[in-house]
Amino acid sequence: MTKNPKDTPTGRLAHLHVLISGASIAGPALALGLARYGARVTVVEKAPDLREGGFAVDFRGHVHRTVLTSMGIWDEIHARQTRMGGQTVVDADGTPRVALPAEMMSGDVEILRGDLARIMYERTADRVEYVFGDSIATLEESPEGVDVTFEHGAPRRFDLVVGADGLHSLTRRLVFGDESRHLRFLDHYVAGFGVPNDLGLDRAGRLYSEPGRAVAIGNYDGDPDRAGALLVFRSEKLEFDRRDVVAQKRILAERFAGMGWEAPRVLKALEETDALYFDAIAQIHVDRLVRGRVALLGDAGYGATMGGMGTGVAIVAAHVLAGELALADGDHRTAFAEYETRIRDFAKGCQKISGNAGPFFAPATERRIRSRDLVYRLLSSRLLAGFFKKLTEKAATGIELRDYPRP
């Protein structure tokens, strides 16, 4: 009896052992896809635990919905969605200047980044080996596999290695070359962390800008006590140790000294936070996403800080990579080549729409702040908000999904 090819067991895939570097969004999404096909998966994450924090991330259009449904997490995302309302640009004394409607900012469904990571982690924790507090140290490819040494654990051999380790990916550096070749710095930095909900916001946000710097505060999930602060500032490229949180807090304190509105209270909360996200606003552009038995996934391969598209791209790309490996019955040469072809233009389109969020938050001059407000006053009319939504949705749906084997 001939079987429907969609039901063919993915035999060789079940014999593959895949190492994924990074347990944020892209890593657990791929782990979920591969584990459902029966592959052995190890995820190594340098943080001691699953990282909480980060702002709301959103999904829009039928491609995201199809992928999340096939991953089996669409209902849970809906159950934990934020239902964020609009954002308001305010003056130093809190007077509203422009209201940005929710549909412009939040897509079809929005969820906190940390909640999304946890959903995928919990779905895979019984089938996937997670190693926290460690990192790849070296990678050496041979015809039989990839020999990996770790900072702490014993050396091991894997069939494939996937770098899902973010904007500053170590996997990319080890296999594809120095970061300076791939990271395009966009003249701004961003920081995010939790603050008390002193403004009493209820699923709403406020944004205050001075030339070259901005503070935004948002309450995403209706928790009366908790809010998130976002600091954005324009800057030349800064040299600092990415592991040195004290140094990062110092940079922020200096840059935001003397700022008005809620800035002093936000800086106080900054001193106390132990979950600070601080990074350059930047994009990653690589020539290749795959080399031999190693592939890049998510921000590591085509990241774009802020702009709202990075998480959706990472999820779709993880679905495609797992699906192509299943379709090719574990033959990584075929699967990696297909993955690269299918994801490259899609990811580029999303990067283009994300653009550079820095000048929106922190226009360089007082005059530019006024022009931004004027433009956004126009944009927030329903007609233009609809146009904006269509534009982002066009990028988010700019890929034709193949019919992959059923797990």
Ligand SMILES: Cc1cc2nc3c(=O)[nH]c(=O)nc-3n(C[C@H](O)[C@H](O)[C@H](O)COP(=O)(O)OP(=O)(O)OC[C@H]3O[C@@H](n4cnc5c(N)ncnc54)[C@H](O)[C@@H]3O)c2cc1C
């Ligand atoms: C704590 C946190 C907060 C964030 N907050 C925001 C935000 O507010 N706004 C925004 O636009 N984007 C934010 N991001 C980035 C956002 O999650 C990504 O743009 C997007 O979801 C794509 O995810 P990713 O998994 O490809 O990369 P990332 O989310 O950047 O995840 C990369 C993961 O790899 C890990 N890692 C790094 N180096 C190594 C290594 N050598 N070995 C092992 N693991 C390593 C990191 O700890 C991290 O968990 C945040 C990311 C994190 C981790």
